[in-house]
Amino acid sequence: MTRAILVVDVQNDFCPGGSLPVDGGDEVASTITDYLSSPAADGYRMVVATMDWHPDTDTDPGFAHFAAEPDFVDTWPAHCVAGSKGAELHPNLSLPDDSIIVRKGQRAAAYSGFEGHDSQGRSLWQVLRDRGINQLDVVGLATDHCVTATAIDGKALGYDVRVLLAATAGIAAETTDRAVARMRDLGIEALDRLPARA
Numbered sequence: 697m698t699r700a701i702l703v704v705d706v707q708n709d710f711c712p713g714g715s716l717p718v719d720g721g722d723e724v725a726s727t728i729t730d731y732l733s734s735p736a737a738d739g740y741r742m743v744v745a746t747m748d749w750h751p752d753t754d755t756d757p758g759f760a761h762f763a764a765e766p767d768f769v770d771t772w773p774a775h776c777v778a779g780s781k782g783a784e785l786h787p788n789l790s791l792p793d794d795s796i797i798v799r800k801g802q803r804a805a806a807y808s809g810f811e812g813h814d815s816q817g818r819s820l821w822q823v824l825r826d827r828g829i830n831q832l833d834v835v836g837l838a839t840d841h842c843v844t845a846t847a848i849d850g851k852a853l854g855y856d857v858r859v860l861l862a863a864t865a866g867i868a869a870e871t872t873d874r875a876v877a878r879m880r881d882l883g884i885e886a887l888d889r890l891p892a893r894a
């Protein structure tokens with residue numbers, strides 16, 4: 697197997713109680729934890745978790761991803777400021793010790809995990825290449841934004857991509873339906889149930 701699982705942005709700010717919450721985000725965190733500790737996950741060669749990791753607008757007022765009156769299309773309430781509690785992975789999420797963390801959004805919005813880098817400065821693409829990965833499963837938050845952007849970039853880079861919808865949650869039903877349709881049009885498999893084997 698050369699499949700990796702990408703756990704997208706399961707951070708406090710995207711869960712109930714956070715600054716940009718997704719309904720059920722905390723339950724998604726638990727679902728991913730259970731799935732990763734089940735025999736189904738034995739088939740993954742690696743686990744990569746992405747984290748939105750933004751500058752503080754007090755020190756970087758030009759950061760255009762945030763707005764006091766956000767439009768929820770291009771601008772958003774401040775979220776996942778580097779080093780803040782809101783940027784931490786949700787406590788319901790536990791990852792294998794050898795998981796790789798990829799942070800994104802230090803300079804631009806970065807909806808896709810492929811815009812991020814690990815602690816050694818490797819891009820996500822390099823991280824995956826170094827382990828010979830050619831198949832990706834994508835889970836996490838939010839289905840209609842960063843999950844879709846990551847899946848679409850992965851597909852464009854030539855990976856065989858599946859999105860495990862049971863381990864994702866979206867901000868709004870309409871944009872989530874549209875995102876899932878778009879992914880399917882692009883040849884990304886969107887599975888309603890978690891696979892019994894990775």
Ligand SMILES: [Zn+2]
Nearest residue numbers: 748761801805
């Ligand atoms: Zn963001």
